[in-house]
Amino acid sequence: MFSPDGMQNAQDKQPDQQIEDLLAAHLDALMAGQADFDPQFTRYDLTPAKIAEATDLLNLATRLRETLVPVAPSETYVNRLKRELIGDQPVTLLVRWRKLPAHYQLAAKLGGLTLTAGLLLLASRRALTILDALQHRNQPESDQGLSPAS
Amino acid sequence: MAAHNGQDYSTADDSELVELARDDQAAFGELYERYVKKIYSYIYFRTGNHHDAEDLTSRVFHRAFLHIETYVERGVPFQAWLYRIAHNLVANWHRDRNRRKVIPLDEFIAAGLRSEAPEDTTESQEEKERLVEAIRRLPEERQQLLILKFVDKLSNQEIGEIMERSEGAIKSLYHRTLLALRDELTAEQQSEPTRQADE
Numbered sequence: 001m002f003s004p005d006g007m008q009n010a011q012d013k014q015p016d017q018q019i020e021d022l023l024a025a026h027l028d029a030l031m032a033g034q035a036d037f038d039p040q041f042t043r044y045d046l047t048p049a050k051i052a053e054a055t056d057l058l059n060l061a062t063r064l065r066e067t068l069v070p071v072a073p074s075e076t077y078v079n080r081l082k083r084e085l086i087g088d089q090p091v092t093l094l095v096r097w098r099k100l101p102a103h104y105q106l107a108a109k110l111g112g113l114t115l116t117a118g119l120l121l122l123a124s125r126r127a128l129t130i131l132d133a134l135q136h137r138n139q140p141e142s143d144q145g146l147s148p149a150s
Numbered sequence: 151m152a153a154h155n156g157q158d159y160s161t162a163d164d165s166e167l168v169e170l171a172r173d174d175q176a177a178f179g180e181l182y183e184r185y186v187k188k189i190y191s192y193i194y195f196r197t198g199n200h201h202d203a204e205d206l207t208s209r210v211f212h213r214a215f216l217h218i219e220t221y222v223e224r225g226v227p228f229q230a231w232l233y234r235i236a237h238n239l240v241a242n243w244h245r246d247r248n249r250r251k252v253i254p255l256d257e258f259i260a261a262g263l264r265s266e267a268p269e270d271t272t273e274s275q276e277e278k279e280r281l282v283e284a285i286r287r288l289p290e291e292r293q294q295l296l297i298l299k300f301v302d303k304l305s306n307q308e309i310g311e312i313m314e315r316s317e318g319a320i321k322s323l324y325h326r327t328l329l330a331l332r333d334e335l336t337a338e339q340q341s342e343p344t345r346q347a348d349e
Contacts, residue, residue: 020321023328024306031303057328060335067278068300073190073204081208082182085215086175 018044019054026058030065164228172219182211185229188302189236195297196240206243210236230311237294237312284334292327299324 013021022039029037039058041051159167159180170177189210194203213235214221221231285293291313298304298312306320313320 016322016325020325023325024321027299027324053329056332057325060328060332063277063281064296064300067281068296070187070191070301070303071194071203072187073200073207077204078186081186081211082179084208085182085211086179 015044015046015050018046019050019057022054023057023061027061030061165223168218168221168223168228178215178218181214181228185232186211189232191301192233192297193236193240195301196294197243202243206236206239209239213239227308227311229308233298233312280335280338281331284331284338287334288327288330292323292330295320295323295327 022044026037026039037058039054041054046054159170159177162170162177162180164181164184167177167181171181186207190203190207193206193210194200197203197206210232214232221228226234285296288296294313295309298309304312306317306324309315310317310320315323
């Protein structure tokens, strides 16, 4: 059944839906600072048990409102982070890195790995060459394949 | 906040600021100022300490700043996008530290209770502590809902955008969360006489 303005009457909804609407209205009132919220149970088609449930939950919501209060960060932290993001604070390498797009960071990491691998490869080849030269130096001349003096 | 060109961004809505932020850092600064405290508070409740809340909040905004150029609203408002970044970072934080995904509210609540008016009775403080303990026993999703509603004071629509649910689903979840919380408190009260008898 609909009221003249076309909206479904509260009493036409299922009891749980009615309680949900009531809880939502109550929370809106709490957040707006209204201390005298009137649940107006007569608007709803609720059994005494459901009214008792709704009353319990409304009281619980009020307790939550009193207990769960926001925690603010320090102004020092807020200002520092803002300067770090957009301000004129000296930008460290870490901050610059964080500001790079993800694909740039990935490219930089791959490039670094490739460069490192290449340097290691060159270093290992150089080391082998040196070792080889040292071995040749320590061998007797006859073993090194030198032709006898004519 | 005034931009370098003297423009006042305080009256611009989030969508306008996002567009401007692609070229003007001051516009991003305005977005930052609008949301830093809410994001911080949310993360504080999820982690339970200031150190991690500061670290993760910084990461949220650095990530948002990095990706602002590619962010497209498309049904996910900027606020919801920020909270989703925060949620993902907190989830990673929990995973990396191998912690149960509960809100360690004790530290915060203890500080909050101490800052209250001295005329508050010991009994009311104990009531609040019991409530906090009961919240901690709820599933993560329900704890998140309570934080977004009561701490950050978001509407059902805003919460729905963050948790990717309809407004009606959020109303229903709120109802079920309160029922579960009430049952937790009732169960605790019923177990107290037994504990006292054992002692």
